[in-house]
Amino acid sequence: MIPLSYYLVLSGALFAIGTAGVFLRRNIITLLLSVEIMLNAVNLTFVAFGRQQGVVDGQIITFFVMTVAAAEAAVGLGLVIALFRGRESLNPEAFTALKW
Amino acid sequence: MLDAQILAYAVLVLVVFFALQISAAVMVYAERKVAAGMQQRLGPYLVGPRGLLQPIADIVKLFFKEELRPKAADWFLFSLAPIISVAAAFVAFAPVPFGAATTFFGLLDEPLPLQIADVNVAVLVIFAVASMGVYGIILAGWASNSKYSLLGGLRSAAQMVSYELAFGMALATIVLMAGSLSLQDIVANQSGTWFGFLPQWYIFVQPVGFLVFWIAGIAETNRAPFDFPEAEQELVAGYHTEYSSMRFAMFFMAEYINMVTVSAVVVNLFLGGWHGPWLPESLGWIWFLVKLSVLLFIYLWLRWTLPRFRYDQLMAFGWKVLLPVATVNLLLTAAGVIYFGL
Amino acid sequence: MGSDQLLFVGFGALALLGALAVVAQPNPVYSVIALIVSFFGLSGLYVLLESPFVAVVQIIIYAGAIMVLFLFVVMLLNATREDGSEWDRAHPYYRPGPMRLGAVLAVLFGVQMIWALTRTVGLGVGVGETRPAVESVRDVGRVLFTDYMFAFEVTSILILAAMVGAVVLARRREE
Numbered sequence: 001m002i003p004l005s006y007y008l009v010l011s012g013a014l015f016a017i018g019t020a021g022v023f024l025r026r027n028i029i030t031l032l033l034s035v036e037i038m039l040n041a042v043n044l045t046f047v048a049f050g051r052q053q054g055v056v057d058g059q060i061i062t063f064f065v066m067t068v069a070a071a072e073a074a075v076g077l078g079l080v081i082a083l084f085r086g087r088e089s090l091n092p093e094a095f096t097a098l099k100w
Numbered sequence: 101m102l103d104a105q106i107l108a109y110a111v112l113v114l115v116v117f118f119a120l121q122i123s124a125a126v127m128v129y130a131e132r133k134v135a136a137g138m139q140q141r142l143g144p145y146l147v148g149p150r151g152l153l154q155p156i157a158d159i160v161k162l163f164f165k166e167e168l169r170p171k172a173a174d175w176f177l178f179s180l181a182p183i184i185s186v187a188a189a190f191v192a193f194a195p196v197p198f199g200a201a202t203t204f205f206g207l208l209d210e211p212l213p214l215q216i217a218d219v220n221v222a223v224l225v226i227f228a229v230a231s232m233g234v235y236g237i238i239l240a241g242w243a244s245n246s247k248y249s250l251l252g253g254l255r256s257a258a259q260m261v262s263y264e265l266a267f268g269m270a271l272a273t274i275v276l277m278a279g280s281l282s283l284q285d286i287v288a289n290q291s292g293t294w295f296g297f298l299p300q301w302y303i304f305v306q307p308v309g310f311l312v313f314w315i316a317g318i319a320e321t322n323r324a325p326f327d328f329p330e331a332e333q334e335l336v337a338g339y340h341t342e343y344s345s346m347r348f349a350m351f352f353m354a355e356y357i358n359m360v361t362v363s364a365v366v367v368n369l370f371l372g373g374w375h376g377p378w379l380p381e382s383l384g385w386i387w388f389l390v391k392l393s394v395l396l397f398i399y400l401w402l403r404w405t406l407p408r409f410r411y412d413q414l415m416a417f418g419w420k421v422l423l424p425v426a427t428v429n430l431l432l433t434a435a436g437v438i439y440f441g442l
Numbered sequence: 443m444g445s446d447q448l449l450f451v452g453f454g455a456l457a458l459l460g461a462l463a464v465v466a467q468p469n470p471v472y473s474v475i476a477l478i479v480s481f482f483g484l485s486g487l488y489v490l491l492e493s494p495f496v497a498v499v500q501i502i503i504y505a506g507a508i509m510v511l512f513l514f515v516v517m518l519l520n521a522t523r524e525d526g527s528e529w530d531r532a533h534p535y536y537r538p539g540p541m542r543l544g545a546v547l548a549v550l551f552g553v554q555m556i557w558a559l560t561r562t563v564g565l566g567v568g569v570g571e572t573r574p575a576v577e578s579v580r581d582v583g584r585v586l587f588t589d590y591m592f593a594f595e596v597t598s599i600l601i602l603a604a605m606v607g608a609v610v611l612a613r614r615r616e617e
Contacts, residue, residue, distance in 0.1 A: 001568030002446060002490070003568055004568075004569050005559050010454045014457060014461050016551060017461045017462055027470060030465070033470075037461045037464060040480075043484070043496075047488055047493050047496055051492060051569050059576075060582065063496070066504065070503060071604035077512065079611055080519075177475075219494070221495060221579060228505075228506060231507070232505065232506065235513075238510070254514065254517065257513075261507065264507075281579055
């Protein structure tokens with residue numbers, strides 16, 4: 001028997017790790033990976049709550065989150081390639097063309 | 101509690117494990133003999149009667165070869181990649197049933213299903229594990245730090261991801277027909293005959309699905325005519341250029357085991373699994389082996405008959421021919437299931 | 443500890459350590475692989491939650507497709523190291539001010555989490571002890587294609603838009 005709170009704490013920890021990654025890392029690809037971690041943390045809560053309530057909706061939302069993640073990865077990586085072509089760098093600080 | 105049932109299961113797991121390894125050795129021998137036959141040569145004949153011990157000689161030789169590692173290689177991933185390949189190949193076979201539940205002629209109290217893991221989403225599990233095999237190849241390509249390896253790895257990753265779509269679509273048609281994701285159910289649905297002689301195999305209702313699945317399966321295992329990752333003329337040996345000794349042997353083994361797995365899945369999905377005439381249900385695994393051997397022979401036959409595609413042709417074929425055909429087939433099947441209750 | 447608790451700890455640790463490794467070490471290739479490991483942990487947790495479909499789809503879509511895409515880009519760009527040495531001390535978030543702010547926010551997050559967990563009733567009950575699981579893929583599909591039909595169709599448009607966007611973005615401009 002595993003209490004629901006265990007899953008929530010685990011998911012919270014994963015989300016925190018993802019957030020820390022987005023703030024601390026200086027590589028666009030790692031930033032995107034951190035966003036994926038956050039999405040997955042949310043997925044875990046959805047499935048856990050869905051199981052607790054005995055409904056399928058939790059699993060279905062997960063399905064949609066995955067679809068959005070796939071779309072995000074495709075566009076995000078397209079952007080990364082386009083940016084890398086212009087600056088030869090993956091550091092977000094390097095992309096200052098619209099900054100001033 | 102160590103009762104007969106658990107013991108029998110443990111023995112079954114070991115038997116499957118070693119059978120897969122031996123199948124790789126047998127396939128190496130068969131490949132060379134078939135190739136020789138097609139080119140009017142003799143093939144291996146020195147080691148053992150008719151060269152039957154040749155695979156063992158090969159293995160011993162590979163064992164004693166020096167292990168070379170490129171200096172610039174990423175050693176951790178370099179060693180991890182073949183392990184991923186082999187592990188994925190073995191695990192993919194786990195949900196594949198290869199015979200009806202049997203008591204081994206009354207040896208056991210309850211019948212033991214001839215399957216390692218009966219999962220109710222077996223079809224998807226095989227699909228998932230097969231998609232893990234890509235990592236072995238792509239990581240090997242990158243970790244070797246050599247241009248041929250990298251190109252081979254990238255090509256193969258692109259190829260496998262592209263053909264996975266058609267593969268999945270063909271799989272979905274069968275799932276639609278059977279109304280289940282469990283291979284046990286799918287096989288059970290194919291027992292019996294039409295008009296008393298034609299077995300109710302899905303290949304007769306789904307010839308297009310069979311062709312798409314089989315072609316995509318060959319592409320998934322990187323075999324000729326889709327063997328781009330190791331196209332000798334342009335890429336030396338592709339992703340395993342830098343590998344030698346046992347690590348090379350692991351890639352080799354993974355390739356042959358994957359062939360066996362894909363063929364076994366095709367037998368289960370389209371050729372009625374272990375169902376066949378004349379033999380009693382408990383000996384169905386003999387039928388399974390026969391069908392498996394035929395499919396594996398076709399694998400070898402294709403390799404020594406067809407030339408390699410060009411890379412752009414391969415991609416165009418996957419995306420512009422195979423995927424649309426599979427999609428239309430899926431839609432037609434769905435309509436058939438709804439309106440005619442196939 | 444029961445076997446399912448042991449499994450929970452194992453898979454949870456896998457997921458957490460994988461996620462930590464993604465963020466904590468500098469090589470993007472290893473980050474991608476660590477994330478795949480983390481996904482396997484999550485997939486195991488989904489199996490524990492009796493949602494086999496989500497568990498398998500997690501592996502097929504996330505680990506099998508999205509991560510291959512990431513690995514592909516990392517390898518093609520051959521950007522295996524983080525740029526420059528800003529990573530260590532010169533990072534703007536490592537200056538004292540942002541550090542304090544971040545620490546406060548982290549503590550706040552922890553406090554909020556504990557507060558929320560202690561205030562909510564019914565969390566101590568084991569997951570799935572009260573209601574039966576919806577395990578069958580058939581039921582998932584039925585709800586997906588009836589109640590969530592509209593969302594499903596919208597997703598397909600989203601995917602189409604993303605596909606076109608990715609192609610346009612990544613295409614080499616003709617000079």
